[in-house]
Amino acid sequence: MNKGIIKASDLSLVYKDGTKALNNINIEINPGDLVYITGPSGSGKTSFLKLLMGIEYPTEGSLNVLGVDIKRGHQGRIQKMRRQIGPIFQEFKLIEGRSALENVCMGMRFFGIRPSKIRQQAMEALIRVGLESKIHTKVENLSWGQAQRVAIARAVVRKPKLLLADEPTGNLDHENAVSMLQLLASFCDSNTAVVITTHATHLIENQKNAIYVHVEKGEFSIKAGKTGIAAIS
Amino acid sequence: MKSLFYNTGYFIRELFKTIRLSPLSNFFSFIGTSLILLLFGLIMISWWIGDNFISSLKDEAQISAYFAPGLKQEQMHTLVEEIASLEGVTAARYIDTEMAYEENKRLLGDEADILELFDDNPFESYIDIRINLDDMDSVIGKVSGLQGIDYVRDNREVLVQLKGLVNAIKLIGSVVALAVGITTIIIISHMIRQGIYNNREQINTLWLLGAPAWFIGFPFVLAGILLTLLGGVAAVGLIILMLEGGYAQLKSYLVFLPLPSVIELKQNISYIIIAISAGLGLFGSLFGLSSIKKD
Numbered sequence: 193m194n195k196g197i198i199k200a201s202d203l204s205l206v207y208k209d210g211t212k213a214l215n216n217i218n219i220e221i222n223p224g225d226l227v228y229i230t231g232p233s234g235s236g237k238t239s240f241l242k243l244l245m246g247i248e249y250p251t252e253g254s255l256n257v258l259g260v261d262i263k264r265g266h267q268g269r270i271q272k273m274r275r276q277i278g279p280i281f282q283e284f285k286l287i288e289g290r291s292a293l294e295n296v297c298m299g300m301r302f303f304g305i306r307p308s309k310i311r312q313q314a315m316e317a318l319i320r321v322g323l324e325s326k327i328h329t330k331v332e333n334l335s336w337g338q339a340q341r342v343a344i345a346r347a348v349v350r351k352p353k354l355l356l357a358d359e360p361t362g363n364l365d366h367e368n369a370v371s372m373l374q375l376l377a378s379f380c381d382s383n384t385a386v387v388i389t390t391h392a393t394h395l396i397e398n399q400k401n402a403i404y405v406h407v408e409k410g411e412f413s414i415k416a417g418k419t420g421i422a423a424i425s
Numbered sequence: 426m427k428s429l430f431y432n433t434g435y436f437i438r439e440l441f442k443t444i445r446l447s448p449l450s451n452f453f454s455f456i457g458t459s460l461i462l463l464l465f466g467l468i469m470i471s472w473w474i475g476d477n478f479i480s481s482l483k484d485e486a487q488i489s490a491y492f493a494p495g496l497k498q499e500q501m502h503t504l505v506e507e508i509a510s511l512e513g514v515t516a517a518r519y520i521d522t523e524m525a526y527e528e529n530k531r532l533l534g535d536e537a538d539i540l541e542l543f544d545d546n547p548f549e550s551y552i553d554i555r556i557n558l559d560d561m562d563s564v565i566g567k568v569s570g571l572q573g574i575d576y577v578r579d580n581r582e583v584l585v586q587l588k589g590l591v592n593a594i595k596l597i598g599s600v601v602a603l604a605v606g607i608t609t610i611i612i613i614s615h616m617i618r619q620g621i622y623n624n625r626e627q628i629n630t631l632w633l634l635g636a637p638a639w640f641i642g643f644p645f646v647l648a649g650i651l652l653t654l655l656g657g658v659a660a661v662g663l664i665i666l667m668l669e670g671g672y673a674q675l676k677s678y679l680v681f682l683p684l685p686s687v688i689e690l691k692q693n694i695s696y697i698i699i700a701i702s703a704g705l706g707l708f709g710s711l712f713g714l715s716s717i718k719k720d
Contacts, residue, residue, distance in 0.1 A: 245633065274635030285630040298631070301435060302640040304427035346634075 202253035213239035231407035237389035246270035278347030317345035439644035458656030513560025613709025649710030657702025
């Protein structure tokens, strides 16, 4: 069954200063897909995630994420779409002065769920990412890796249809980086697609049953994979 | 609605956090709002007193109609009845020469001795006519035109001047009310914008997580309303203190002015300032919130 939670057709992105970030991208990602987007710094990986989040808009072609066309004027729909996404930002975007638990709860407060249930689910998510001893620690007092795990907990507690992780291996040593990728891959199931960008291609060579997309100068090319990519250019 | 209900505690915590993030600036906003609302309250009170005075003037405005020479007593009484039935006349009373003498003696006060220089009573009988101020011109015209009336004496100039003074107070009051409204909105919206700036990273994160605009903005609206309301309460407190200390003194200076009851004045000014401060707080906050960049 092809549900296509991300559909990009002839998608291009040119920034206002004239920088060509993405050029003529065609891709389709379905629920349950685990997608690795690799490429060197500045190749367009983060730009693609920004488009998926509705932070940037296509300058050419079309992009549909979770049934919403990403374009100007669709801000209300994009905002609702974001509630179905679990984003893990490169710089985490945690709220300082608050505990790990409060940060995770923050991602669900506007879902119309009882505070006690939010708290319970947030604690479960923090335990799942291995932070049971840091639940009440303020995020500025956590290590880089721990803060990243809070960001992951905040993303997955929302039970997203699409989990987006931007350079999650950035500052980690080899062992922790592999462990981080394994953790993220573990959230991929029949309801959730996981898209991970990384420049560390060597870390994902042993991953199986995944879609590999390599980005070079804004153009996508397949490196390995199974199903789900309708067209690659 | 569920989110609003479930997050009451969160919104209250965020509201105080917003205020705590720039305490000095918010304190100055509070002081500024209090002083502006105090000024507004004082103008309102002046307006009120003026309005009360105008209402009294309207009820109490008086003209005097003097009889033509040689008029008989019955004709005078007929004229009084005729004048009493005119539109715009609230009462007409015959004042004989003795009553006119006593009235003038009362008005002269310490200078009344001067009347003893006269061998005879120098005052004529006349008709004391109470009129509605708005109908003054038409009543004077009708009374002057009646047969048997020699002339009409009125205090039109004084009444017109007083009316003009009260209208000027009303105009100033309107201008001040407008200025207060605009200034309060500017102060509160500036405070909200500053709060948004201080919390920009949190707001940006919530926005990217898909939080609705109302959810992000609600604590700021609450903060704006709270600070303006506190300013209103402080202004009310100062006005009540001023009224308690100065109203009796004001009454003793303005014995000729019918002043409204101080209790009524306190109640009305409290309700108005609190309602206006809440309204301005809400409007100022929403105005400040409109600066949130959505894209």
